[in-house]
Amino acid sequence: MQSNFKDYLYFNRSERKGIIVLITIILLIVMVKQYLFYLDPIPFISNTNLDSLMTEIQLKVDEIDSLEGSKNMSIVTKNKPIDSIRFYDFNPNGLSVEKWQEFGLTEKQSQVIKRYESSGGNFRTKKDVKKMFVISDLLYQKLEEHILLPDSMVYDHDKVKKKRLSEVSKAKIIIDINLADTSEFKKLYGIGSVLSKRIVEYRENLGGFYAKEQLNRVYGLKKEVLLRLDTQLVINSITLRKININTASVEELRSHPLISWKVANSIVKYRKQHGAYENLNALKKIVLITELLFEELSPYLEI
Numbered sequence: 156m157q158s159n160f161k162d163y164l165y166f167n168r169s170e171r172k173g174i175i176v177l178i179t180i181i182l183l184i185v186m187v188k189q190y191l192f193y194l195d196p197i198p199f200i201s202n203t204n205l206d207s208l209m210t211e212i213q214l215k216v217d218e219i220d221s222l223e224g225s226k227n228m229s230i231v232t233k234n235k236p237i238d239s240i241r242f243y244d245f246n247p248n249g250l251s252v253e254k255w256q257e258f259g260l261t262e263k264q265s266q267v268i269k270r271y272e273s274s275g276g277n278f279r280t281k282k283d284v285k286k287m288f289v290i291s292d293l294l295y296q297k298l299e300e301h302i303l304l305p306d307s308m309v310y311d312h313d314k315v316k317k318k319r320l321s322e323v324s325k326a327k328i329i330i331d332i333n334l335a336d337t338s339e340f341k342k343l344y345g346i347g348s349v350l351s352k353r354i355v356e357y358r359e360n361l362g363g364f365y366a367k368e369q370l371n372r373v374y375g376l377k378k379e380v381l382l383r384l385d386t387q388l389v390i391n392s393i394t395l396r397k398i399n400i401n402t403a404s405v406e407e408l409r410s411h412p413l414i415s416w417k418v419a420n421s422i423v424k425y426r427k428q429h430g431a432y433e434n435l436n437a438l439k440k441i442v443l444i445t446e447l448l449f450e451e452l453s454p455y456l457e458i
Contacts, residue, residue, distance in 0.1 A: 237293060246303045247278045258298065264289040280307050331391045332364050343387060345380040360412050362396030362455050372412070397457040400438070401431045413452050418443050432458050 240259045249272070255265035267289045278284055281302045285295045328342050332354070340351035350373070357373050358364060367388050370381055381388075398408060400422055408419035421441045426432060435453050438444050444452075 237297065240297070242297055242301050244301045244303055247284050248272070259294060260289060278304060280304055282307070329387050329389060332367065332370065332388050333358070333390055333392060333394070343384055345383065350376055357412065360410070362398075362411070363394055364390060365393050365395060365454050366390070395454055397455055399458065400435070400456050401426065401458050411452075411455060413448070413455070418448075434458065 237259065242258065245254065252262060252265040252269060255268060256262060268287055271287070281299055281304050284290065284298065284302055330339050330343070337348070337351040337355050340346050340354055341348060353373050353375065354370065361369070367385070367390065370376060371378065398411060405419045405423050408414050408422055409416045421443050422438065425441055432438070435456055435458065439449055
């Protein structure tokens with residue numbers, strides 16, 4: 156009997172190897188399970204814990220609902236209670252951060268409004284103020300009567316009609332650019348006091364206009380304006396003031412808008428070296444006087 160029992164406990168070489176491999180696998184499985192458990196443990200939730208968790212979630216939901224419902228009831232912002240704010244008349248455009256804070260907004264909320272303005276935003280009506288999300292409905296109700304802006308934009312038909320009639324009347328004006336004074340130039344649509352003065356001054360320094368294209372040299376007078384006014388600008392008479400190149404000094408020559416000091420000096424120096432000019436074409440021998448400059452300048456010169 157004893158011999159038979161021992162037979163059951165006896166393992167040959169290959170069986171012993173198999174048992175060792177099997178035990179090793181079992182140990183590895185146990186170790187992996189333990190590692191996965193600590194890596195991502197799944198907590199055990201009893202019925203009691205589950206009830207407690209659901210109660211806590213419900214309290215959070217009720218709290219959010221309460222805050223949402225009381226948004227416009229008692230507290231306007233985190234900064235001031237509504238009852239402690241002193242309201243007064245104001246224009247929201249350009250209002251400082253400090254002033255907005257006096258109305259109950261926080262500094263961050265006030266900065267939101269200032270960023271809106273800095274990006275080109277503008278308050279034209281009271282409702283534009285209401286559109287700012289940082290201003291609650293209750294705060295707007297308090298501010299509305301103090302905002303120094305209209306309730307809405309009123310379209311003034313009469314004013315628009317008068318403006319259009321004025322533009323039409325300006326479009327019918329025809330002026331001679333060699334004879335018009337500043338008051339006449341100002342009657343043209345797109346020509347104000349500054350440009351009118353510049354046109355007249357340039358004409359006087361130039362000695363008169365012989366072509367409308369010369370107006371392109373007037374500083375600040377845009378090409379699109381001249382293109383629009385082309386049919387209203389005329390030259391009925393041309394009387395140009397001329398400079399005698401055989402008698403004029405460097406100072407007299409350089410006073411002309413088209414003549415630089417270097418060109419004026421070259422004209423006088425050439426005259427001193429070669430004698431009086433026999434004709435205007437002799438100026439072409441001067442290196443600084445290009446063909447284009449000669450064409451522009453020759454109407455103002457004589458011998």
